[in-house]
Amino acid sequence: MIEARGLTKRYGEKVAVEDLSFTVRPGVVTGFLGPNGAGKSTTMRMILGLDRPTGGTALIDGRPYRELAAPMRHVGALLEARAIHTGRSAANHLLALAQTHGVARRRIDEVIELVGLRDVAHKRAGGFSLGMGQRLGIASALLGDPSTLILDEPVNGLDPEGIRWIRDLLRGFAAQDRAVLVSSHLMSEMALTATELIVIGRGRLIQETSVADFVRAASGNRVHVRSPHAAALAEILVREGATVTATPDPATTRLPADPPGHQPAHQPAHRSGPTPDQVSAAIGTAETIEVAGLASARIGELARAGGIALHELTPRLVSLEDAFMNITRDAVEFTNAAPAGIGANR
Amino acid sequence: MSTQFTDPRDGRTITAPANGRDVADPANATGSANGTGTNGTGTASATGAVNAAGPAGDVVFLGLVRSEWTKFRSLRSTWWTLALTVAAMIGLAVLLCAMAADDGTTLDPEYADFDATAPSLGGALLAQITIGVLGVLMITGEYTTGMIRATLTLVPRRLPVLWAKAVVFAGVAFALTLVTGLLSFTVGQAILAGDDLSVSIGSPGAARAILGCAFFLTAVGLLGLAIGALLRSTAGAVSALLAVLLGLPMVVGLLPASMQSINRYLPASIGEVLISTQGSGNSFSPGTAAVMMTVYLVVTLVAAAIVLARRDV
Numbered sequence: 001m002i003e004a005r006g007l008t009k010r011y012g013e014k015v016a017v018e019d020l021s022f023t024v025r026p027g028v029v030t031g032f033l034g035p036n037g038a039g040k041s042t043t044m045r046m047i048l049g050l051d052r053p054t055g056g057t058a059l060i061d062g063r064p065y066r067e068l069a070a071p072m073r074h075v076g077a078l079l080e081a082r083a084i085h086t087g088r089s090a091a092n093h094l095l096a097l098a099q100t101h102g103v104a105r106r107r108i109d110e111v112i113e114l115v116g117l118r119d120v121a122h123k124r125a126g127g128f129s130l131g132m133g134q135r136l137g138i139a140s141a142l143l144g145d146p147s148t149l150i151l152d153e154p155v156n157g158l159d160p161e162g163i164r165w166i167r168d169l170l171r172g173f174a175a176q177d178r179a180v181l182v183s184s185h186l187m188s189e190m191a192l193t194a195t196e197l198i199v200i201g202r203g204r205l206i207q208e209t210s211v212a213d214f215v216r217a218a219s220g221n222r223v224h225v226r227s228p229h230a231a232a233l234a235e236i237l238v239r240e241g242a243t244v245t246a247t248p249d250p251a252t253t254r255l256p257a258d259p260p261g262h263q264p265a266h267q268p269a270h271r272s273g274p275t276p277d278q279v280s281a282a283i284g285t286a287e288t289i290e291v292a293g294l295a296s297a298r299i300g301e302l303a304r305a306g307g308i309a310l311h312e313l314t315p316r317l318v319s320l321e322d323a324f325m326n327i328t329r330d331a332v333e334f335t336n337a338a339p340a341g342i343g344a345n346r
Numbered sequence: 347m348s349t350q351f352t353d354p355r356d357g358r359t360i361t362a363p364a365n366g367r368d369v370a371d372p373a374n375a376t377g378s379a380n381g382t383g384t385n386g387t388g389t390a391s392a393t394g395a396v397n398a399a400g401p402a403g404d405v406v407f408l409g410l411v412r413s414e415w416t417k418f419r420s421l422r423s424t425w426w427t428l429a430l431t432v433a434a435m436i437g438l439a440v441l442l443c444a445m446a447a448d449d450g451t452t453l454d455p456e457y458a459d460f461d462a463t464a465p466s467l468g469g470a471l472l473a474q475i476t477i478g479v480l481g482v483l484m485i486t487g488e489y490t491t492g493m494i495r496a497t498l499t500l501v502p503r504r505l506p507v508l509w510a511k512a513v514v515f516a517g518v519a520f521a522l523t524l525v526t527g528l529l530s531f532t533v534g535q536a537i538l539a540g541d542d543l544s545v546s547i548g549s550p551g552a553a554r555a556i557l558g559c560a561f562f563l564t565a566v567g568l569l570g571l572a573i574g575a576l577l578r579s580t581a582g583a584v585s586a587l588l589a590v591l592l593g594l595p596m597v598v599g600l601l602p603a604s605m606q607s608i609n610r611y612l613p614a615s616i617g618e619v620l621i622s623t624q625g626s627g628n629s630f631s632p633g634t635a636a637v638m639m640t641v642y643l644v645v646t647l648v649a650a651a652i653v654l655a656r657r658d659v
Contacts, residue, residue, distance in 0.1 A: 048499050048502075050498060050658065069404045069405065071499065075499075079492075079499075082491075083495040084491065085421070085487060085488065085491045087487070088420050096416040096417045097496060098413075099409050099416055100409050101403055102403040103401045103402050140496060143401075144401060
């Protein structure tokens with residue numbers, strides 16, 4: 001559990017982090033997002049007592065980090081820059097860390113096993129690849145069986161298998177009702193790992209939200225539908241108030257929705273919007289359509305009621321990456337002060 | 347309420363329930379972070395209970411000393427510099443005593459004034475450099491590799507780390523230089539004995555000089571540790587230490603004669619007093635010299651501690 005309250009860090013004139021407040025709760029993986037130089041690493045270092053905040057406080061399980069009697073029991077940390085002496089073996093590195101808290105040697109073997117470094121445990125860390133170094137860093141973080149993990153760019157230098165390993169590890173960790181704060185520049189990876197998000201830009205909080213809400217707010221609820229009777233389905237959906245677009249045709253035009261409850265048989269001649277007939281005609285023989293304004297569940301029910309077979313029904317969410325780009329671009333372009341962005345739902 | 351994402355690598359769609367537990371992918375549950383065998387599949391323990399039987403105890407000073415000893419002994423550079431220190435002390439003892447034996451019998455009829463202990467401990471002149479570098483490396487090695495962040499994350503109070511390093515270093519350095527000093531003395535006297543110039547360890551000042559030698563070399567290493575903590579860079583700290591030990595006497599030597607009295611306050615002169623059996627005329631007594639060296643050391647260590655406690659790492 002991490003609580004940041006008004007964290008501020010200035011280096012002379014330069015503001016690295018300003019008035020940053022957020023909470024990292026146990027039981028979920030919280031992603032820490034922000035462009036390079038946004039202040040993620042500085043924030044993590046302040047939480048860990050490595051950098052002294054200019055203002056504000058960070059509490060770990062209710063207490064300032066520097067006052068913890070056994071920091072290793074509360075927090076396991078992996079910082080972005082490597083924190084391993086290159087001349088020492090992995091086993092001796094872990095032993096030196098373990099001895100500060102009287103951790104038994106058996107636990108060292110366990111974490112070495114857990115991160116898959118058994119074969120190289122007695123080799124000098126200086127010869128490790130980036131990925132092996134990351135694994136050793138993770139082993140160090142897990143040594144004290146902490147209730148909170150703080151990881152700065154943990155998937156850096158890992159191969160796809162290693163990335164998946166980290167993802168499983170973090171989710172398993174959170175599932176044990178522990179807190180995880182993880183930063184990454186790989187948004188797609190974050191979408192798969194995190195459920196909560198803290199987004200910062202220029203050292204300020206932009207959003208504290210869930211990944212699902214973050215993406216939904218940016219996506220406008222679009223659903224991708226494939227059906228051999230797409231045109232007939234479109235007719236039904238438009239009648240329900242949806243906006244339907246035929247997707248395979250590059251010359252597609254967007255067809256806005258008619259008001260709900262509208263009866264096409266009595267369509268007044270002067271209306272400018274397309275009738276369900278017009279939509280149907282526009283779609284023609286196309287099989288895939290994009291629907292906005294209706295949940296995928298409702299679309300499925302309507303299709304069933306209309307006796308139309310569906311071959312595909314996929315909520316089309318923008319990638320986290322796109323949502324992130326939108327939101328941080330807004331922050332950079334339009335504001336230096338107030339939190340900004342689309343669909344802030346706090 | 348579930349959210350779907352498209353896996354960027356293979357285009358598969360992955361469902362992530364909003365409550366954070368992945369039910370679509372059972373493999374995810376195997377990544378139990380708890381190496382003690384708790385199964386991570388959904389059975390979340392209560393907050394805090396996680397720690398109750400955790401492997402980590404409170405940070406205590408003895409643990410930090412153990413940790414620093416592990417760090418110290420697990421680097422090759424430690425053993426190289428220690429070996430060089432021993433080689434310098436014994437090697438120079440052999441060389442200087444052999445030369446003195448030569449001089450004493452053939453050239454100097456008045457060898458009554460001859461201090462037989464001095465050549466056998468003359469290696470300290472070289473050993474102060476190697477032991478000083480070892481002291482510097484003990485902390486700058488952490489700064490240059492980034493290890494210091496791991497160390498200080500585990501010991502956020504910071505200062506105990508510096509004291510633990512000092513304890514480990516002082517213990518090893520003093521024991522080693524004391525034993526090596528005794529060895530150098532014994533070997534040196536054996537060489538001088540051939541020309542009837544040797545003294546026994548029971549002769550006036552001999553034992554004290556051996557002890558003083560070990561004290562001085564240990565203090566120089568600790569000075570290196572403190573300067574390393576202040577400057578954080580190996581090259582910078584080694585240069586600064588050499589400037590203090592070897593550079594300052596040269597600078598003072600360039601000053602007018604009236605200012606030569608400064609010389610006796612320098613660590614190099616203090617070292618000479620500590621390592622010789624007979625104090626020279628305008629020097630302090632060995633006891634005063636030991637106190638002065640201690641004062642220099644304490645002042646530098648306190649400065650290092652203040653900076654370590656305040657600075658961002």
